[in-house]
Amino acid sequence: VQLQASGGGLVQAGGSLRLSCAVSGFRSRDYGISWFRQAPGKEREGISHIRSSGATYYADSVKGRFTISRDNAKNTVYLQMNSLKPEDTAVYYCALGRPISSAWLTSSMYYYWGQGTLVTVSS
Numbered sequence: 001v002q003l004q005a006s007g008g009g010l011v012q013a014g015g016s017l018r019l020s021c022a023v024s025g026f027r028s029r030d031y032g033i034s035w036f037r038q039a040p041g042k043e044r045e046g047i048s049h050i051r052s053s054g055a056t057y058y059a060d061s062v063k064g065r066f067t068i069s070r071d072n073a074k075n076t077v078y079l080q081m082n083s084l085k086p087e088d089t090a091v092y093y094c095a096l097g098r099p100i101s102s103a104w105l106t107s108s109m110y111y112y113w114g115q116g117t118l119v120t121v122s123s
Helices: none
Strands: 002-006 009-012 017-024 032-038 045-050 056-058 066-071 076-081 090-097 110-113 117-122
Touching (some): 002 110, 017 032, 017 090, 045 066, 056 066
Antiparallel strands (some): 032 045, 032 090, 045 056, 066 076, 090 110, 090 117
16 A cells, blocks of 8 residues: 655745645555644644545634545545645645544554655745
């Protein structure tokens, strides 16, 4: 099983990026997938989750700016990031698991992780 995160890069504040998390060797449609991020010197934080049902969850820090979606035919989950801020700079990771809805922020709830993709937002 592999999760391949991609789409990171350098963008100016106010800009947009779309991250992709491609799952191989596993049918992801029956599982939830989350995006986490870790900024330098900070703990990893969960920012968005999509359940197998399609229900979505967001951390307050990204609500209204980020949108998570999934394409089950492509076994891929996306994170559309708009109105990016310098504080969004971090390595972004995708993770697959079956957390209960109240525990989607808990890293230990996930079975597999992607390698991370770096997002840098300049001011």
